[in-house]
Structure formats: structure tokens, C-alpha cells
Amino acid sequence: TRTYYKRRKLAHVNTIDDAANLLRNSNKILVITGAGISTSLGIPDFRSKGSGFYDKLQSMGYSEPEEVFDIQNFDEDPSIFYRLAGDIMPDLNRYSPTHAFIKLLQDKGRLQTNYTQNIDNLEELAGIDRSRLIQCHGSFATATCRKCGDRVAGSEIFDDIRAKRVARCKQCQNRLAERARLQQPKPKRAKPRRYDWEDSSNEDADDAEPEAGVMKPDITFFGEQLNDDFFNRFTQRDQKETDLVIVIGTSLQVKPVSELPQYVPAEVPLIYVSKQQIEHINFDIQLQGECDHVVYELCRRAGWKLEHEMIPKDL
Ligand code: CNA
Numbered sequence: 001t002r003t004y005y006k007r008r009k010l011a012h013v014n015t016i017d018d019a020a021n022l023l024r025n026s027n028k029i030l031v032i033t034g035a036g037i038s039t040s041l042g043i044p045d046f047r048s049k050g051s052g053f054y055d056k057l058q059s060m061g062y063s064e065p066e067e068v069f070d071i072q073n074f075d076e077d078p079s080i081f082y083r084l085a086g087d088i089m090p091d092l093n094r095y096s097p098t099h100a101f102i103k104l105l106q107d108k109g110r111l112q113t114n115y116t117q118n119i120d121n122l123e124e125l126a127g128i129d130r131s132r133l134i135q136c137h138g139s140f141a142t143a144t145c146r147k148c149g150d151r152v153a154g155s156e157i158f159d160d161i162r163a164k165r166v167a168r169c170k171q172c173q174n175r176l177a178e179r180a181r182l183q184q185p186k187p188k189r190a191k192p193r194r195y196d197w198e199d200s201s202n203e204d205a206d207d208a209e210p211e212a213g214v215m216k217p218d219i220t221f222f223g224e225q226l227n228d229d230f231f232n233r234f235t236q237r238d239q240k241e242t243d244l245v246i247v248i249g250t251s252l253q254v255k256p257v258s259e260l261p262q263y264v265p266a267e268v269p270l271i272y273v274s275k276q277q278i279e280h281i282n283f284d285i286q287l288q289g290e291c292d293h294v295v296y297e298l299c300r301r302a303g304w305k306l307e308h309e310m311i312p313k314d315l
């Protein structure tokens with residue numbers, strides 16, 4: 001259910017030139033981003049018709065694509081996630097012009113915070129300062145054992161993800177190996193006399209080997225809480241301080257990130273940049289198109305030069 005407060009549109013801002021003016025005159029810009037800012041690099045988003053990951057899942061027979069990212073399902077059968085995770089795990093060492101735009105805002109001292117829903121960690125590659133970045137849904141940068149809580153660098157499980165194999169916890173494996181080494185071999189019990197009507201299916205139950213825990217990348221699944229940084233930073237600082245909100249490349253379907261724009265004061269202008277228009281939230285300016293193109297044009301009109309290897313030099 002989507003029950004958004006229909007925020008009243010500000011009358012004095014409408015056009016792309018108004019947006020460029022706002023950029024030039026704002027010093028505490030909140031940038032909220034989603035999968036759309038990485039699609040130009042070849043990483044699929046979730047909900048774009050045809051090219052999105054959810055359509056792919058549906059064509060593979062998953063009627064509810066969200067279920068692949070459900071924490072209960074993961075704990076019951078992590079192999080489903082591991083079979084598919086390779087498709088959304090970035091193996092990239094480049095970022096998009098839109099990432100460069102956010103970095104440019106930072107360099108100009110105008111970036112208040114980038115709230116990203118992305119898990120590709122490309123903001124870090126682009127040089128967005130950790131102190132200005134909230135990765136609302138976590139990232140592949142680290143992974144944690146569901147059993148013992150040991151946390152490792154995400155890259156340690158990348159081989160398993162690539163091989164579509166469930167990653168197990170090395171810490172648990174070491175502990176189990178150590179325990180096995182220390183344990184005396186169990187004395188062989190004399191087999192009880194067996195009668196035909198006895199159930200022998202549980203015979204070896206207490207001999208079952210305990211298993212090492214499953215590693216999960218530290219991305220937020222449906223059913224998991226967002227971390228405290230998200231709520232604390234927004235309510236204690238950004239909500240009061242921001243003077244402009246720019247939302248880029250997200251369908252704003254996932255709470256609570258989707259609700260951020262409506263919790264800033266009514267006089268703060270809201271700009272939306274995406275391939276598709278949005279209807280469930282009132283933005284003051286909607287700029288429809290490829291976000292890399294839109295942010296380039298915004299910068300040009302603001303009198304700034306956005307540089308990036310994907311932007312032609314002679315533009
Ligand atoms: P979404 O629901 O798939 O929406 C993406 C939005 O971006 C849509 O409105 C598209 O029209 C738009 N879009 C796509 N490409 C472009 C483009 N080149 N220029 C402009 N607009 C474009 O994805 P959301 O981010 O809204 O959903 C939140 C999920 C997606 C988060 O939990 C992420 O973790 C998850 N996700 C992240 C990645 C990533 O990290 N790169 C990739 C896929 C999914």
C-alpha cells in the first residue's frame with residue numbers, strides 16, 4: 001500500500017533552468033539515489049520493464065521476485081539467492097557520470113548527504129566521502145555469518161557468488177575443525193538388538209555433523225531493519241538542515257527511503273530525475289530522461305563542467 005501525503009507543489013519552480021538555479025543556490029543538497037544511476041554501466045535495476053532484474057526473475061518462474069530478497073526465505077534456503085546474486089553483484093571498477101555529479105556537488109561543498117539504496121558500493125569508488133554517504137540498504141562491501149556473526153570483507157565470498165555456490169563461514173569451519181581435532185573419537189556403541197518394527201531412520205541423529213553458518217552479504221533484505229545511521233542522520237541533521245532534495249534513478253517503491261522526501265519541510269524544493277515519471281509523490285520539478293544526460297545538462301546550465309570518461313570531451 002502506498003499512502004503518501006500529497007505534498008503541495010511549490011509554485012515558483014517548474015523548469016530545468018529553475019532546477020539549475022536551485023543547484024547553484026543551494027548548499028545542503030540531499031541526493032537520494034537508486035538503481036537507475038548504475039544502469040548505464042550495465043547493472044540492471046529491479047523494476048524497469050524488460051531489462052529489470054524482477055522481469056528476469058519472473059521469466060525464470062519466480063512469481064514474487066521480492067521473495068528472492070526475503071530474509072526468512074534466505075535462512076530457509078540460501079541457494080536461491082546464491083544462484084542469482086551474481087547478476088546484481090557488481091564486478092566493476094568504474095562509476096557513472098551521475099556518480100561523478102554527486103562527487104562534483106561534494107567538491108563544491110554543496111552535498112549534505114547522499115542516501116543511496118544501491119548495494120553496488122560505486123559511490124565509494126566515485127570518491128563520495130563516507131561521512132556524507134548513507135548506504136540505506138547496505139552493500140556487498142562486507143558479509144556476515146548468519147550463525148556466529150563473524151564479519152568479513154565482501155570480496156571473500158565473491159568467488160562463491162560467481163560460482164553460484166552458497167558461501168560458508170570460514171570462522172565456523174575453523175572452529176568445527178578445531179573441535180573435531182580435540183574431540184576423542186566416540187567409543188563404538190554396541191548395536192542394540194533390532195526388531196523389524198523398530199524405526200531405524202533416526203539411528204545416526206546424534207552423530208550428525210554440525211554445519212558452518214551461511215554467509216550473507218550485508219545488503220538489507222525484506223524483513224530486515226535498516227541500520228540506525230539512516231534514521232539518526234536524517235532525523236537529527238538532514239531533515240532540518242537540507243535546502244534542496246534531488247532524487248535520481250529510483251522508483252521510490254521501497255519504504256522507508258521512499259518516504260524521505262515527504263519528511264523535509266514543505267518549502268524545500270524537490271527535484272526528481274528518472275526515465276519514468278512518478279505519480280505517487282508530488283515533486284516540484286520532474287526531469288525525465290537518462291540521468292547521466294540530465295545531470296550533465298543541469299550542470300551545463302548551472303555553469304559547471306561535469307567531467308567523466310563517458311561524457312564526450314567535445315560536448
Ligand atoms: P527500481 O525500482 O528498479 O527503479 C529504478 C528507477 O530508475 C526506475 O524509475 C527507472 O525508470 C529508473 N532508471 C533506470 N535506468 C535509468 C537511467 N539510466 N536514467 C534515469 N532513470 C533510470 O530500483 P530502486 O533503486 O528504486 O529500488 C530499490 C532497490 C533496488 C534497492 O534496494 C537496491 O538495493 C536495489 N538494486 C540496486 C542495484 C545497484 O546497486 N546497482 C541494482 C539493482 C537493484
